[in-house]
Amino acid sequence: MPQLELVLWAGLAVGLVFGVCGQVTGFCLHRGLKEYWSGNAGYKLHAFALALAVALAGTHVVASMGLADITKSVYMTPSFSWLLLPVGGIMFGYGMGLSNGCGARALVLLGQGNLRSFVVLVCLGIAAYITLTGIAAPLRVFISEFTTLSPESVAVPQGLPRSLTVWVLVAALTLFALRPRKAGQRATDLAGGAIIGLLVVAGWLVTGWLGADDFEPAPIASLTFVAPVGDTLHYAMIATGMSLRFGITVVIGVLAGSFFAAVLRGRYRIEGFESPRQMTRYIAGGALMGVGGALALGCSIGQGLTGLSTLAYSSMISALAIVVGARLAWARAPGPTMTGSSTV
Template sequence: MESTQPVILAGLVIGLIYGSVGLLSGFCLMSSMRDWLTKGDGRLVRSYALAIAVAIAASQFLAGNGTVDLGKSIYLQPTFSVPVLFLGGLLFGYGMVLSNGCGSRALVLLGRGNLRSFVVVIVLGIAAQMTLKGLIAPARIAMVQSSQTTVSANSLPSLLTTLGLTEVVARALAGATIVLALVLFALAHPPFRRSPGQIAAGIIVGLLVAGGWYVTGHLGADDFNPVPVTSLTFIAPIADSLQYAMLSTGLTLNFGIATVAGVFSGSLVTALATGRFHLEGYSSPRHMLRSGGGAALMGIGGVMAFGCSIGQGLTGLSTLALGSFIAVAGILLGTTAGLRGVLRVQPLAVA
């Protein structure tokens, strides 16, 4: 337990910062895409792009100098299922629109007094646990086993090494190319350049992802009691948090549970301090049904995709894993389908 205490405390601090920043900035992939696709406001989506760039740059720096072995994470495995990752991303993205936000956003809004988010968090956690270990787990495992592929290159740098580049050069080239493209995309937008709050949010969240890798991959590197190498992600941690709240005897705290608690607490403290706390509820039974249905899709899809809009969209992409790009493509497509076109989710009045 002594070796895991610094990891748990650091996870709590990372969550506190994320919760505060998330509340003040509105950091959220769904909100970013909604503002961009339906309102023409591209500031939030640029903040998200900047967060990805910072997360990749900082995480690849830690991996390149040997501080953290990202190869021990769930994202850089030699075997993965392309159809399941993509389908999971689709389900998560569409569910995110139905619920008006992802799991991390629900935690942030819950801290602000949004009782709709309480339903989202509970349903998401139950659906995720069912998909991880419960009734849906056998179907998920069967789908993965029937479609998984073993690859010799599971990341962009390892793919480039097949062309004859050294590992160092491949990592630097892949990381620098993507980071440069994302930074140019973000800063090419004049309204974003005039939004210091959004710029700061993107930088801070990206650094939090790298901080999570450092905490679990370096501080938690104990030969006798190793900590799983991970960073910010919310699907499995929300499920674990619900289980821990109900059955804490015999269970142990971990980085993910501490992060979930930190996000809620950080948002709550910030909301109270800034006068933003106020109770909100559903406008109708239909609204509740749609929100709960979206949460279920996020829980199921997030487990299938090995992460959410944060767990894959930031943390997964920071490893440059090929599987993460596939999952994120599904998330983006599912979100776009919910916001535009024939499958568009019609807006409901919110009380």
């Protein structure tokens, strides 16, 4: 079997595991942040911290062993926009708050019958493509040209400084993740976080090691859900004129994994919008996530886990901006969200 086909099948497997894990545990940065800011007990944010710890450690080991050259990833490009990254991150975070979850969570919810998530994903994918290659692309490129920085180092330097930084961060994140709370599904949430952290590492291995081919190398990447959602919509429309990609098979796998897990657990049910106002909010949230994710080069998973696992400075900027945007959305509407929007 050609290596590219192996990459695609492996991407499907990674997506299936992510979908099952997301459906069972409700893994979601937005949900964890809401728990933390509202003072509610729970382990969703702890699970995300553990996922980042595992992704950091695993990515460092994989890169150190030469199994995947993460310096070729989009997060390690030699320049980035000091304006578009934070603006895009804030837009994505705010949109995440409006739609009550990120693109990855929307895929999981769609798999279990949530039609609100279908609208979010369509808006996200179209908005991302408009920004990346559509009518808004020239403006994005124009702004980028005047706001681009080319620092001497785009990530924490190699050698002892990098190793020390990785293991200090891994220890701190693990200690935070294991702090006891008064309530919450501790074992389930933390296990989910550990698995998703391993999936980030698996993504690097699939594209960087399994996909290593001198004649047809796969672009090195791991979990992210902005451009791949747009790619999946695009592929669904013009499959005969477009090749499958790792990100597309991951998206398909997440949907399938969530669907099968929901059916087996008796959690599959069709849900729709409760009011026109709610629909408007979710459309706006999806569109903001699409535009913001394109500008910030990733989402809460793509930058918050995959990007940060490379210790790239651009990922630190984007991830922080995403949290700031989510906080702004939460502060604007701190009350309870619509019923069922974040259910597992």
